[in-house]
Amino acid sequence: MSIRETGGRVVAMPSRRLALERAPDEVLCRVFLDGEEAAFEVLVTRHRALVFSLVRRYTTRPEDAADLTQAAFLRALEASRRVFARFTPVGPAPFRAWLVRIALNLAKNHARHGQRWRPVLVEAANDEVAEAPGESAQDGLERAERAREVREAVLTLPRRQREVLTLRVDAGLAFKDIAETLGITENNAKVQFHHAVKRLKARVGEPEEMR
Incomplete structure (x- = not known):
């Protein structure tokens, strides 16, 4: 299964999901413009962790960061057809940089509108820190507390x-x-x-x- 160009159009062939997952961003943007909705879903999956980690620096709670992440992709989807059409067909598409700008603007607006640091329970902070293999509960709590301190300092x-x-x-x-x-x-x-x-x-x- 592959993605190939036919008559200047990028066409998704059978078993397209696997091909889309392997395709670079520039191909996904062009495929999406040609009507392949799944291409944008792949872009979301590929860049979700990046957007979340970026906006998390501007929030006090992980659920706020999750909301901002969703908002960033919704805003990107709304503007995608207009913006993707401006991407040059030669060379990598600047999708990642464009998405980062959207996420950063949303995060800054969130922080600007009276969102101040509030103490977060260690247990709550630990919910978003994946447990490392072989890590004790105490080590996990200490790592979560460390992550909370760094986020507070960044803010x-x-x-x-x-x-x-x-x-x-x-x-x-x-x-x-x-x-x-x-x-x-x-x-x-x-x-x-x-x-x-x-x-x-x-x-x-x-x-x-x-x-």
Whole structure:
């Protein structure tokens, strides 16, 4: 089973789901434009964890992050046909960067509208931290508490530092892409990241994901 182009159109062949799951984002965007609704479902599955981890930095509760994640994909779906049509047929589609911008804007709006850090019970924090193989209950609680402390510290960062940190650590973007997303210079993105990491180290030590 494969996805191939016929007469300039991308066509999903038999057993299309497996082929879609293996296809790069640019192919999925083009297939979706050709009427293959399942292509967008694959994009959601592929990038859901990324969006959740990004917006989680701006929320106090995992359920808020889940709501923002759903909102980001709904907004992307609403604009998809108009935006996908602008993607160049040559080279990778900037779907991931576009989706990150949507998620970041929603997260910033959420934080801006009076959403402040509130203490979270360790038990509640532990619900969203997957138990590691062979990990004791005590170790799991300590790891969850550590994750809560890091999230709290991130929420205290200046806005620009938090944005750069989130895009770098959670979205995995290069500094060049971060600069383009935020409308700043690449050097400024690097400086903001450096200051963000320095602040976090002073507050909670070096977060594991930045080692």
